[in-house]
Amino acid sequence: MTRVAPSLLSEHAGLSTSGGSVGDFIALLKPRVMSLVVFTGFAGLAVAPGHIHPLIGAVAVLCIAVGAGASGAINMWYDRDIDAIMNRTCGRPIPRGAVSPDAALSFGGVLAVFSVMLMGLAVNWVAAGLLAFTIFFYVVIYTMWLKRRTPQNIVIGGAAGAFPPMIGWAAVTGDISLVSISLFLLIFMWTPPHFWALSLFREGDYAKAGIPMMPVVAGQRATKIQMLAYTLLLAPIALAPVLLGVAGVIYGAAAVGLNAAFIGHAITVLRERQGHRAAKAMFGFSLVYLFGHFAALILDRVSGLVGLIGS
Known part of the structure; x- marks a missing residue:
């Protein structure tokens, strides 16, 4: 199925009368989705063998949270036309004009880069690489490619939400194992x-x-x-x-x-x-x-x- 063409509603969704409140920018992060992502990422970190300093572990979980939020913000930027049409999503910050599309994209992009770089510098680059791939998969593979083109969008695109336990595991061990893959498959x-x-x-x-x-x-x-x-x-x-x-x-x-x-x-x-x-x-x-x-x-x-x- 081809991509939905922007409509009059989507043009309206591109207008913003203000810079948005703190609450509007928090809403861009999809906090309810983020909470489950953070929890599964923390679980991967908690069950991994080995030891990680509590502060470094907290940084790893923070990076997972920020990376998930960044993905959500960019997703809302790209989907602003269909979000304006759907009853479930028309109250999001961009469709109702609280945050401009450009501000949402910039916000998501900065958070994405920040989360990956902090994960790499403070934790390890294996976890950072997995986090970067997760953001890419959700934004590009799922949101931009699969979601509007195939009924298998959720089947394949679900991989994006399945990576957090692997990231948490890698934060401790620096690698990928059968156990972390099994946790990935559970969510997938x-x-x-x-x-x-x-x-x-x-x-x-x-x-x-x-x-x-x-x-x-x-x-x-x-x-x-x-x-x-x-x-x-x-x-x-x-x-x-x-x-x-x-x-x-x-x-x-x-x-x-x-x-x-x-x-x-x-x-x-x-x-x-x-x-x-x-x-x-x-x-x-x-x-x-x-x-x-x-x-x-x-x-x-x-x-x-x-x-x-x-x-």
């Missing part, structure tokens, strides 16, 4: 059912903006089947940290319970014939699902350290 496979659940009850919004999300292109029934398939494939991937020896009973029990519930939600969505109550419930639970896995991973790591200290 979680992303399609998470966003497709949202797109089921926001289908009209995406259709109006010309975004080829799966329900718009393939229909709701096909989307629901794929959501169930992904949740089934996700379950064994979620147990990989246990098999790789980085997690124990706490994480294993949490993963079994969370995946059983996620599959149950997907089945309920598939069976739902009218309305989107099940899809909304699955979308809400998907956030609990991801948070629960990484919280259990951290708890497992902390309990293990406590056991070592007490022995």
Whole structure:
């Protein structure tokens, strides 16, 4: 699908009557998305073998947060035309004229460079390289290339949100391992059912903006089947940290319970014939699902350290 042409709404979105408040610039960073990114990045750092000075660890997490925010700001700059059309996004700072597109792009660009350079100079260049690639992937591969052209936008583009645990791991170890890749795959496979659940009850919004999300292109029934398939494939991937020896009973029990519930939600969505109550419930639970896995991973790591200290 070709890129949506700018409309009268997008031209309006390019106008700004002010420089924007602090709150407007914070909104450009997509703070709700950032919070989950920061948490998974911190989890990768927390479970990595080896030692990192607490101050350096804090800097690494800060860089992940700033890099994620930079990606969000540039995403809003590029998507200002479709953001102005969609009910879900028309209140963002650029469409409502609070921040100019140029200011948003400059803000995002400066933060992107700052986060990568600080990560490289203060932590290590492997983590910095992963952070730079993550920003590039989200902005160029997902936002500018995939999002408006293919229903696989979320499947492939979801990789951008899956890198933070790898970055956190690399901040400690300076490398990439099977464990960090397994954490990447957990988020990568979680992303399609998470966003497709949202797109089921926001289908009209995406259709109006010309975004080829799966329900718009393939229909709701096909989307629901794929959501169930992904949740089934996700379950064994979620147990990989246990098999790789980085997690124990706490994480294993949490993963079994969370995946059983996620599959149950997907089945309920598939069976739902009218309305989107099940899809909304699955979308809400998907956030609990991801948070629960990484919280259990951290708890497992902390309990293990406590056991070592007490022995």
